[in-house]
Amino acid sequence: MPLPSYDAFDERDLGAQVLLSQFKLNTSGDAVTVRQAVARYMKEHGASALTVTRFATAVSEIARNAIVHAGGGEFSIYVDPGRKQLSVVCWDKGPGIEDIELALSDGYTSGGGLGRGLGGAKRLAKKFEIRTAVGGGTSVLMSVNL
Amino acid sequence: MAGVTSINLVEHALLVSIQDDITDTEILELQDRLSTKISENRIDGVILDISALEIVDTFVGRVIAQLAGISRLLAADTYVVGMRPTVAVTLVELGMYLPEIRTALSLTHALAQLRRV
Numbered sequence: 125m126p127l128p129s130y131d132a133f134d135e136r137d138l139g140a141q142v143l144l145s146q147f148k149l150n151t152s153g154d155a156v157t158v159r160q161a162v163a164r165y166m167k168e169h170g171a172s173a174l175t176v177t178r179f180a181t182a183v184s185e186i187a188r189n190a191i192v193h194a195g196g197g198e199f200s201i202y203v204d205p206g207r208k209q210l211s212v213v214c215w216d217k218g219p220g221i222e223d224i225e226l227a228l229s230d231g232y233t234s235g236g237g238l239g240r241g242l243g244g245a246k247r248l249a250k251k252f253e254i255r256t257a258v259g260g261g262t263s264v265l266m267s268v269n270l
Numbered sequence: 271m272a273g274v275t276s277i278n279l280v281e282h283a284l285l286v287s288i289q290d291d292i293t294d295t296e297i298l299e300l301q302d303r304l305s306t307k308i309s310e311n312r313i314d315g316v317i318l319d320i321s322a323l324e325i326v327d328t329f330v331g332r333v334i335a336q337l338a339g340i341s342r343l344l345a346a347d348t349y350v351v352g353m354r355p356t357v358a359v360t361l362v363e364l365g366m367y368l369p370e371i372r373t374a375l376s377l378t379h380a381l382a383q384l385r386r387v
Contacts, residue, residue, distance in 0.1 A: 151293070152293050152294040156290070156291045159325065160290075160291070160324070163324060163325075173354075174356045174359060174360075177325055177356035177357060177360050178356075178363070180325045181325045181326070181360050181364070184325055184327040184329075185327050185328060188329055230365055241327070241328045244327075244363070244364040248360065248363060248364070
């Protein structure tokens with residue numbers, strides 16, 4: 125039986141932004157790799173220390189979610205041609221999220237965590253969008269101005 | 271890999287330097303090593319140096335709280351030193367106030383606090 129499909133974020137959602145790099149998310153070390161890659165690029169393009177820390181923390185939260193709750197996924201970094209905005213897409217084929225409102229609220233946890241990760245990431249990113257389907261997976265798009 | 275997290279004895283305190291790229295496996299090992307060292311060396315305090323950490327997300331925040339919890343159960347106080355200002359701002363935005371953690375501005379300050387206990 126095919127898994128229920130969902131409309132994960134892809135190039136069509138990113139307009140003129142181009143793919144900078146792509147990573148597989150399998151182990152907790154991969155979450156470190158992607159947030160360090162995002163932080164390095166932001167620093168090289170003049171983002172303030174606080175902007176970098178906030179966005180890298182949000183990246184770490186969503187990458188960890190994909191690894192811990194969904195058994196892994198994929199992570200892509202995009203940038204607009206004028207180098208003014210950076211976007212990331214984190215995508216998995218995990219169990220999906222049944223109640224997004226609940227998952228985004230502080231204090232909710234599906235197990236083990238503090239229940240602040242997803243809601244925290246949303247607060248820390250300039251733009252945060254999520255698409256999910258139960259049994260299909262979850263996809264998060266976040267952006268920050270450089 | 272930037273380096274393995276180290277544990278060093280300074281006076282009657284254990285100085286733990288956490289690396290930015292610490293993995294989940296290394297964290298479990300660290301909890302194990304730290305608890306053993308506290309009980310073996312009659313330690314008064316644990317000083318967690320997080321100056322190498324570029325970010326503290328909810329996972330790492332929880333690890334810090336757990337390390338402090340373990341130390342407290344073994345009768346040692348925990349101080350966190352070297353938190354970057356941007357990390358403090360971000361932690362508060364995440365709603366993580368880490369109430370069980372004492373912070374000190376520097377290692378010297380943390381050691382001075384421990385001597386007073």
